Amino acid sequence: MTFTKLMAGIALVALTTTSAIAGSHTVRMGTEGAYAPYNFINDNGEVDGYEIELGNELCKRAELDCTWVTNDWDSIIPNLVSGNYDTIMAGMSITAERDEVIDFTSEYFPADPSSYVALAGAGAEATTGTVAAQTATIQASYVASSDATVVEYATMEDTIAAVRNGEADSVLADHAALKDIVDASGGVLAFVGDDVAIGGGVGMGVRESDGELRGKFEAAIAAMKADGSLNALIAKWFDGRDAGY
Amino acid sequence: MFEYCTDPKLIEGFQWWSCYLTTGKHMSFYFSFVVVLGLLALTVPFILLFGFTGALARRATFAPIRWFGTIYTSMVRGVPDIIFFLFVPIAMDQGIEIIRHKIKCSDWSEPIRQGNDFVVCAAAKMPLSSSPQWVHETYGFMLATIAFAIVFGAFAANTIHGALGAVPKEQLETGAAFGMSPKQIFRRIHLPQMWVYALPGLSNLWMILIKASPLLFLLGVEDIVYWARELGGSKTARFTYPHGDWRLGYFMFLLVFYLFLTWISEKFFDRIMHRLSRGQNTAAGMS
Amino acid sequence: MSCFETFTGYALRSIGIGERLLPKTDFTLCDQFVLIGSGMIWNVYFAVVALSLGFFFAVALALGRSSDNPIARIPSRVFIFVIRGSPLFIQFFLIYEFFVMIPKMGWDINLGFIEITVETRWLTKAWLGALITLFLNTAGYTANIFYGALQSIPKGDIEAAYAIGMSKRQVFWRISFPTMLRLAWPSYTNEAIFLFHATALVFFSSFPAWRQEGDALYYASYFADKTFNPFVPYPIIALYFISFTLLIILGFGWVDKRLNRHIAPNK
Structure with a gap:
């Protein structure tokens, strides 16, 4: 059957491509790219916004190699849990329902009314x-x-x-x-x-099984809160708003 | 793009437009036309392959294969493509990763499903998380191609099945009378003669396929509709080129593009049909 | 809440009868089956009404397209080309934008026994606006199928009819029309399936949903969004669509048999 041959061919390609060199682990950061000023596509066609600048800074502090991925809002959590990317930074409020399915870091933006x-x-x-x-x-x-x-x-x-x-x-x-x-x-x-007032602050979503990654980002967020750089970043993107971290 | 574009707030009229229409975002928009056309072109052979496989399976003498063919064509045709795309690609992706996981990480003791999470070993990830972005995009593109081919292949299978049945029996019997083997009859008479009956249905399918391209966004491919919506949405002062809700303009442009594509396709199919009909025992062929 | 209670509370939720609030936590399979099934009411409504009204408009368009009179032929041709040449979602968008621009007005129409108010604001609601879009869409596609069938009617049949003294009218109703239907029916069946599937687009990307009353896909994505698990609601809605598609195939197959009952079976 041609069909089985084809499926076998696809499987073979899928199994042999890009053999394991899992040494340098790139963290894939999921975002929506349609929620200014949190995240949006700028005029150059690149992702931009408060969360992008913050995410890049967090990666630098945590010494991680990061790359951005855009995904439709509706399927942003299913794609995280099935491993298509490793974090969500998409203006997502920390809610009890979401917390049952994924884990959040502590908030990096206060609850917005x-x-x-x-x-x-x-x-x-x-x-x-x-x-x-x-x-x-x-x-x-x-x-x-x-x-x-x-x-x-x-x-x-x-x-x-x-x-x-x-x-x-x-x-x-x-x-x-x-x-x-x-x-x-x-x-x-x-x-x-x-x-x-609906919803909590905005935090970064990670898989529940990914405690190590969450820990790294958690530490970086805490450091940015402590040295005032998070406040400065919020003031920059949200018309001088004082987050008071 | 041009030198005078450095501060768009100072320019207006033609200059503003020439800068606006050549931003990086617009370039992505223009490029997405190439992506969509490329994907459509790439999908066609797969659709025909799935279509033939489905149609031949439905004609098979071995019952389980026949059932498989019937179930495939009727199930997939029964589900709206939009709903199919909402969960099948994720399922396919997970399926591939489970197989890779079983082969590459047989010593892995933790379960794959941990609560809500789907966890496979790093070496089983498809593609590897360390691979560059273009590998991920190509993989997504491949997945989209296969998903499209599965859906439209089912419709093609139906058309081809009907066309195989429409070839006049006498032609096949003539072949047998000349002493051709069943294989020869199929390849030399049945298959070539089938096209003239399948073409109207297949051309209709192509028209539907063209217009299904907005669904590509559900599959993670940033297509023309995604960019049109993204560019047309109102832009506040945060953007370099602020403007109101311009979606109407962008969608009108898409409308023209689709009409043009349809028009070209109709011309193309008319020509093929004309050539295929030559000498055929049909109304168009007899005239 | 037992499954029976869920059924009585939500079976008609999509048309505003029953519980006011949607379930928010502890979603059972029963919840999902009932609410998604409730949403199917909309899909069936759109499909049935658009197809039955579209059929008549399609016949008129097909006749116009094959007419010798350019006043009838050219508009029909342009209409069919534009409908067939553009994606449905763009048609939804443009028609919605157009309906929104129409000033909000109302007229009282006296039907003798009852007075009703006809309002233009209905056009921006899915039950009328989306219905009109789907109606125009199916009319365009069906007209093309019927036009092709009209062209394929054997000339001899029509000449024979005239020869035995039938009037133009009689030839159309007794020869052309039934033959056209018979030839077009398999393709028309496909069109009916495509239109039925297209009803899933109504609330997905174009018309707004009022009071959380939407079609099957609206509720399926509601559950997918709340449970973060696409592998339950989407297969359920797929199951519903497959069953209804089978019904369409059976119904149209029955008509096909009747249309061809005078023709000797092939085998």
Whole structure:
């Protein structure tokens, strides 16, 4: 059968390529590349952002050889546990559910409140009407449990567009991500209502079986907190915000 | 790219556009067209291979092979490709690593599944974590090719199966009357004559394949749609070239590209069909 | 929560009947089967309505495409080319953008016994907006299949019909139309399967989901996201799609037999 021959051929190639020289172990860092200012693709087509600069610094301190990999948000955890990369730095809040499946380092960005954004001039009632959120985010489940009507869009871009064109009264998302957008809107969009605290700080995700790697990054994060360089980095990327580490 | 691009805030009009459209990110966008076309071209032989294998398996006299052929074509055709791509490539990847793990690290005592984690020894990783990024990308590309070939191969198998059945029996019987062996009949008459019946279905499949390229992103290949969405999304002042939501423009560009590709493909298939029909006992061939 | 309770609470969740909140922790296989199955209501709704309405539009387009009158031929041809030449997700995006731009209005329509309000804002909802997109899409593809079949009708059949004095109308309804269906049916079956599968795209990348009411893929990715394990929900939804696809094949096969019942079997 040609089919079995083909499968055998594929298997053979798969088994013989790049024979084991596992000496220099490169740490593959997973990120999404679509969540400015945490991580995004810059105009040169390279990953950039707070987490990229931080990750590179952590690798330098931990004396690791690191490389960045982008992955779709929806499958970012399954691909970590199946070993396609070794860490996640993607603006991921430390939550109890995620912690059951993967391990986190201690946070490298403090818990960021979520905020509502509506068209300028809207009152607080915009937060209880139709609220847009990105599918499968903690904000989406928060709105679903509240009295407001949740409407879920595939991307962050779509949620903002929904507010602009009147499909939704407001959008709920991370404050830091929304701030950029509100600033750039030229007064069309504005924060509305009270912030809500959902989710914990942002940490680096690693496999539960990868305690050694977690330890190295943990130490590097602690060192950066102690010498104030983490605060400086946050201030640089988040409009002078004082994280107070 | 150009010298005057060093400070985009100071330039406007034509200069701004010429700088904007030649950023590294746009280059990745343009290059992704090559990637997508290359992947499509690379997939075709595999699709035909899977298609033939499936179709021949369905005609096999040995029952288990026939069942295999039937199950393959009906199962894969029954699942939307998008759902197939959401879990099969990860499963294939893990499968390959388990086999490598069994061979290379037979002395490894820890289990492969530790809670949620899938852990194989470092030497079994595919590709090795020490290999450069291009190896990982090539591997991802290969995985995507195979995944596409499995899905579209099932549809091709169906078309080829039908086409093999559509070849007039008399032609095969004539071959037998000339004293040809079954193998000769298959290779000299059945197979060449089959194409004219399979081509409309296969060309239709190609049209569907072209339009499935956005699914490549699910397989980790950064395709034209990924970059169009990425470039078209509104850019705040953090970026060198800030702009609003330009997805409409980028998607219109993709629309033109796809229409053009379809148009070229139609022309191409018309020509092949014309050549294949020459002297055939069909309406197009008789005219 | 027993599986029966899950069923009563969530079987119709996708259309807003039953529990308001989705399960959040301790997902059982039963939860996943019921909710994903509930989402299938949407997929079946989209497929059935789009296919049945699209069928008529497709016949009209196929006739237009083969007409001698350029006013009918050229628009049909362009429509079919654009639909067949562009990916469905771009069609979803463009049509959604277009519907969003339409000003929000409403008209009261008196049907005699009941007065209903027709609103343009329905267009941006999946149940109408996505349905229209799928309807246009299947009409374009089906029209091409029907057009090809119309071209393949043996000339002799039609000439014979005219010779025995049938009117143009009679020739169409008694000869061309049934022959066209018979010739087109195998390809049309494939198109029905493709359209059914395409319904999985509705909430995945284009139309928003309201109150967490979505199709099967919406719930499958919800579970995949919450459990971080793609190997349970996706095979479940695959199973659902395979079963429904088999139903389509059986149903269309039955029609095919009826269409060909006057023809002697091959073997």
